[in-house]
Amino acid sequence: MGKNYHEYLWVGGGLDTNFSCMNIPGRTIWKEIIKAGKMADDTGASFSSSFSKKLGNGNTILFWDEIWCGSERLGDTFHRLYMLESNKDATVADRIINVNSTSTSNWCWVRPPRGRALNEILELNNLISSVTLTDQSDSWKFNLDSTGIYTTKTLSQIINNLKLGIHASAILIQRNKFTPQKVNFFAWRVIQRKIPIRVELDKRGIDLDTILCPLCDTDTETIDHTFVTCPKTSQIRELILTWWSQAITSITNLGDVIINNQSFTSNNIGSSLWQATKWIVCYIIWKHRNLKVLLKKEWSPATIVSEIQTQSYSWISKRSKKKKPIEWQQWLINPSSYVVTSSHRVGVG
Structure with a gap:
């Protein structure tokens, strides 16, 4: 040849x-x-x-x-x-x-x-x-970029846009310094659709009793259902938005769940904290999904949100370097007020 x-x-x-x-x-x-x-x-x-x-x-x-x-x-x-x-x-x-x-x-x-x-x-x-x-x-x-120059970054953005929707172009998936490595890795796996959702396991020939979502038992468990449209996930999300004093808006794709931080576009610290919170929400929702499957235990949305508040405070406060530490009561009542009033330096964590 x-x-x-x-x-x-x-x-x-x-x-x-x-x-x-x-x-x-x-x-x-x-x-x-x-x-x-x-x-x-x-x-x-x-x-x-x-x-x-x-x-x-x-x-x-x-x-x-x-x-x-x-x-x-x-x-x-x-x-x-x-x-x-x-x-x-x-x-x-x-x-x-x-x-x-x-x-x-x-x-x-x-x-x-x-x-x-x-x-x-x-x-x-x-x-x-x-x-x-x-x-x-x-x-x-x-030809897929206006500059005519190929870069891996550009191709990654194009693929993310196709998989996640229009919001994927706003930011590449990068490590969030406010969350531990396991949460960063989990967020990446969600974006890449590489978690063992029942529909995907069924496609691979694994014999399951059901492919219904274990959180709601009403619809097929897909990654979009689990983190976007599941009724229980939606209840948790609304409670989180209320906690952060954010308007309750409809979520249509994984890009909205993992990437889109448009509520804090004028505040980089706010965007990072809000993204960290959303990633922790997904991480703990998946944790409770597994507890339901393995131990047949189930918690109310309010209890799960309480765990999210506690865990997010623990992880974020330990990774935030500032003269005055984050106050638990302030974080619990309204974390968005902390974003507005704080002037701190983000730690590597």
Whole structure:
């Protein structure tokens, strides 16, 4: 096959995920690239078709077989001319020549075009008439970002948006310094949908007595139901919002539960504390879900909220470095007032 696998994997406008990894011996980086590309495509991100060639001097872009002018390969659009081409591997620089700052075509046919092929020449000449080659090398353009530059951060944001909804673009999932590592990790697992929800266990062939939500016993247990639409979760959320003096608003997706901190957009400390509280809410809801499954024990929403208040105070106060410590009574009555009046430095924790 040749040693330069990338020449086979990058086809037209992106990554050729139909290329068989079996053709590549051993565990090479290109196998991993193909695998990662397919995984990204499965999220709906269209990663494999997200790259296109950006024309520079035209020395490395195939004139007929790569997408560089328009949305299709010229060999497909002008099929009759393609069949008459003497060198189907000709580059753009082979077929377009700059003369006195003017682009001129440089055709090489196996025989002179005639009939409908003459009409195709007129159309093709008109299409490439505005093309100007430069002294810069050809490059790749990432079409999913306005800058045209690919970064892992950008792709992560795109995938988060697809999975979580529009609020995912507001902030990347990053460690919250007010919560312990286990809560940070749990929030990440929720976002990635990597917790053992009954529906997912059932899909994997695990025999369960029921796939109903153990918290409410009224609907199928999915991750969106558990943290977004479950009636018991909704009761807990309303009590938490009231405790924080926040308006009771409808929650539609996981992005609202884990990421969206728009109530405190003007206060970074407030956003971090509010996010920490929401993550702790999810963590303790999942804890009580497991207690219901394993021990058949059940607590009221008010009791669970009381535990959330106590646990959040313990974790957050230990990780907050300020001259005056957080007062328990102030935290219990109205933590949002603490956010407004405090001026402290966040600890690493």
